[in-house]
Amino acid sequence: MRAALAEEGEGLKMDMSPMIDLVFLLLIFFMVNSTLIVVRIDKKVKIPVASEAQVAKDATGRIVVNIRENGEYYDLNRERLADEDAITEYVRERKAMHDLSGLKSRIHVRADKNVAVKEIKRAVQAAGAAGVIEVIFSSYVTEK
Amino acid sequence: MARRSKLEAVPVEEPTLDIASLIDVSFLLLIYFLVTSTLEKREADLGLTLPTENPDSTSASVEIDQMTIVIDPEGAVIVNEEVLDIDPDSRELPNLAERLKMYKKAADLSGSEPLVVVAADDFAEGQRLVDVLNSLAAEEIKHVTMTGFSEE
Numbered sequence: 001m002r003a004a005l006a007e008e009g010e011g012l013k014m015d016m017s018p019m020i021d022l023v024f025l026l027l028i029f030f031m032v033n034s035t036l037i038v039v040r041i042d043k044k045v046k047i048p049v050a051s052e053a054q055v056a057k058d059a060t061g062r063i064v065v066n067i068r069e070n071g072e073y074y075d076l077n078r079e080r081l082a083d084e085d086a087i088t089e090y091v092r093e094r095k096a097m098h099d100l101s102g103l104k105s106r107i108h109v110r111a112d113k114n115v116a117v118k119e120i121k122r123a124v125q126a127a128g129a130a131g132v133i134e135v136i137f138s139s140y141v142t143e144k
Numbered sequence: 145m146a147r148r149s150k151l152e153a154v155p156v157e158e159p160t161l162d163i164a165s166l167i168d169v170s171f172l173l174l175i176y177f178l179v180t181s182t183l184e185k186r187e188a189d190l191g192l193t194l195p196t197e198n199p200d201s202t203s204a205s206v207e208i209d210q211m212t213i214v215i216d217p218e219g220a221v222i223v224n225e226e227v228l229d230i231d232p233d234s235r236e237l238p239n240l241a242e243r244l245k246m247y248k249k250a251a252d253l254s255g256s257e258p259l260v261v262v263a264a265d266d267f268a269e270g271q272r273l274v275d276v277l278n279s280l281a282a283e284e285i286k287h288v289t290m291t292g293f294s295e296e
Contacts (some may be wrong), residue, residue: 023174030174031177034175050235052278052279052281057187057189062166069269112186112268112270117266117267117272117273121294124290125294133193133194134191134194135194136189137193138189139187139189139278
């Protein structure tokens with residue numbers, strides 16, 4: 001009788017190792033995912049809405065320029081770009097990096113929805129001066 | 145002899161590690177990153193190509209007249225001096241969509257690529273420019289360019 005009970009108790013043991021594997025995998029996935037987003041986003045920019053915009057499949061070769069509501073420009077690392085010349089210089093530097101790794105450079109404009117088109121034009125023109133002619137505007141697909 | 149077998153029996157028990165706390169910690173981290181990463185909305189793309197002084201071979205094949213869309217400072221959308229959509233608070237541009245559909249059809253019939261130029265006023269809002277680009281994306285017009293840059 002006692003022997004039978006002991007045997008049943010043995011059978012209840014669960015192997016935890018595949019579960020830990022899975023949890024770690026998910027953990028690393030979300031860690032990588034969240035840090036990728038944190039680098040790119042300037043939270044002070046209120047992105048406009050466009051229902052037909054496509055979520056990007058290819059995010060390589062992008063040169064991010066943030067344009068805040070007050071017309072100030074910020075680069076990828078949220079450092080201020082003072083004027084057009086600073087933008088041109090920044091875009092040229094990034095483009096040189098992309099050219100080395102064989103990527104096609106594109107300007108990724110994260111413009112505030114309330115900013116004047118004038119500021120967007122200035123940024124795009126400055127980027128064009130650095131030799132990048134493809135422009136991508138960031139937008140949300142839905143309002144919420 | 146009997147003493148020796150007793151000594152051998154001891155190291156048979158495998159050393160075990162308690163991994164319950166490890167799972168606790170990793171679950172906690174997992175949930176933290178899950179919550180923080182899903183709070184961000186995903187951004188989508190609207191494309192545009194800048195006008196160049198040396199057009200490449202692809203743009204040389206364009207035969208149909210280009211269409212110019214003007215956005216005035218109040219956000220009204222104007223094509224051929226005809227005001228189409230005036231409400232800057234509405235994200236829908238039904239009249240422009242209609243016009244673009246006709247233009248796309250004409251371009252398809254003549255076998256050429258539709259080419260649209262957006263001339264947005266300096267004081268129009270960024271959202272209005274994006275609205276127009278959105279309408280163009282809806283009609284799958286790829287050749288979109290922008291004008292009205294300051295001359296230097």
